[in-house]
Amino acid sequence: MIEVGPSRKLEKVFLAGLYGSDTSAWEIEQSMEELASLARAAGATVAGSEVQKRPAPDPGSFFGRGKVEQLAARAQEAGALALVVDQDLTPAQIRNLEESLGIKVIDRTEVILDIFAARAHTREAKLQVELAQYEYLLPRLTRMWSHLSRTGGGIGTRGPGETQLETDRRTVRTRISALKRQLLSVERHRHLIRERRRSSFRVSLVGYTNAGKSTIMNRLTRSALPAADQPFMTLDPTTRRLHLGPGLAALLTDTVGFVDRLPHHLVAAFHSTLEEVAEADLLLVIVDAAAPGVDRRVNVVTATLEEIGAAHVDRITVLNKIDRVREGIRPLEERYGPNALAVSARTGTGIPALVDLVRARAASMAQPAASPPTAAV
Numbered sequence: 001m002i003e004v005g006p007s008r009k010l011e012k013v014f015l016a017g018l019y020g021s022d023t024s025a026w027e028i029e030q031s032m033e034e035l036a037s038l039a040r041a042a043g044a045t046v047a048g049s050e051v052q053k054r055p056a057p058d059p060g061s062f063f064g065r066g067k068v069e070q071l072a073a074r075a076q077e078a079g080a081l082a083l084v085v086d087q088d089l090t091p092a093q094i095r096n097l098e099e100s101l102g103i104k105v106i107d108r109t110e111v112i113l114d115i116f117a118a119r120a121h122t123r124e125a126k127l128q129v130e131l132a133q134y135e136y137l138l139p140r141l142t143r144m145w146s147h148l149s150r151t152g153g154g155i156g157t158r159g160p161g162e163t164q165l166e167t168d169r170r171t172v173r174t175r176i177s178a179l180k181r182q183l184l185s186v187e188r189h190r191h192l193i194r195e196r197r198r199s200s201f202r203v204s205l206v207g208y209t210n211a212g213k214s215t216i217m218n219r220l221t222r223s224a225l226p227a228a229d230q231p232f233m234t235l236d237p238t239t240r241r242l243h244l245g246p247g248l249a250a251l252l253t254d255t256v257g258f259v260d261r262l263p264h265h266l267v268a269a270f271h272s273t274l275e276e277v278a279e280a281d282l283l284l285v286i287v288d289a290a291a292p293g294v295d296r297r298v299n300v301v302t303a304t305l306e307e308i309g310a311a312h313v314d315r316i317t318v319l320n321k322i323d324r325v326r327e328g329i330r331p332l333e334e335r336y337g338p339n340a341l342a343v344s345a346r347t348g349t350g351i352p353a354l355v356d357l358v359r360a361r362a363a364s365m366a367q368p369a370a371s372p373p374t375a376a377v
């Protein structure tokens with residue numbers, strides 16, 4: 001039986017990454033640290049890590065032969081039950097690595113899918129994640145059955161697993177169609193709500209995961225949305241009313257965060273959630289100004305906004321967590337231009353100025369209907 005879902009619990013894992021020869025030590029460290037935080041968010045404990053620099057991955061085993069041996073020894077020594085790789089692997093590479101290492105091999109997309117599966121609460125998010133999981137699984141079904149069909153011999157012979165594989169493919173395709181149908185009906189409902197909100201000034205909080213979007217939302221709207229030092233705390237969008245003064249209000253939406261190399265199946269499955277971002281009147285791009293690699297994260301956010309068709313939306317860059325920026329915010333403000341504002345959602349610094357900016361934008365929309373009486377949000 002083919003099943004996806006949040007049931008899998010990653011335990012002790014070993015991390016590995018492969019990078020081009022020109023990748024700097026610092027970039028590698030950032031990437032591996034992010035992988036560790038993704039693995040932990042998926043419920044794993046990290047038992048160690050290894051990286052390899054190589055002009056290109058080995059088509060068969062991804063890592064070079066010597067590195068595979070080293071990984072096998074180190075993962076075993078650490079008592080790891082799985083290897084988590086910072087890149088995406090082909091089904092054949094996963095199969096070969098699993099054979100060489102004797103433990104499960106999980107690629108970056110799979111880790112992110114696991115976190116999403118565990119965090120999805122609403123019916124829509126659950127359907128979206130399940131769809132992304134099945135789309136990811138479909139071309140990988142061979143991997144699951146190859147060890148069963150191997151008894152049938154070499155290439156061209158039909159093993160007992162092969163008919164099972166065909167059945168499973170059909171099952172997964174049927175499930176994908178059913179999920180798409182169910183999502184369509186949920187999306188229709190979302191469209192109706194969106195239509196109702198069209199007359200309001202709509203602001204979306206966007207940004208790299210863990211930048212502090214929900215914390216800012218909580219501060220601005222006196223809400224208590226879950227916020228924590230973990231990637232992808234928020235999956236389900238939440239909309240709250242932000243009072244801006246007499247007769248003036250905005251609808252503020254907190255939504256799923258972005259990450260470097262966000263799996264395309266997830267972007268596709270979350271398209272209706274992300275459409276909301278593209279339809280906003282204003283984006284507050286929340287940046288963790290204290291995180292290492294701020295510019296890289298900002299570039300990822302800019303690219304993701306383009307990918308989801310939101311590049312045209314007016315935006316304000318909000319440099320958050322300035323309470324933790326020791327070297328001062330000036331260099332960042334200079335880099336991000338006059339349209340950037342430094343705040344701390346934790347201490348409240350800069351928040352009144354942020355509200356002022358949003359108010360000015362909302363007022364300039366000059367919509368008399370900007371503040372409907374207690375709109376359903």
Ligand SMILES: Nc1nc2c(ncn2[C@@H]2O[C@H](COP(=O)(O)OP(=O)(O)OP(=O)(O)O)[C@@H](O)[C@H]2O)c(=O)[nH]1
Binds near residue numbers: 212215227344
């Ligand atoms: N020091 C400091 N920490 C902050 C600030 N704003 C948020 N945080 C912390 O940063 C972490 C992430 O905050 P969230 O609000 O959950 O971030 P998010 O962008 O909603 O993250 P996801 O929903 O996971 O994508 C939490 O531990 C917050 O307490 C700030 O201004 N200063």
Ligand SMILES: [Mg+2]
Binds near residue numbers: 213215227234
């Ligand atoms: Mg959040």
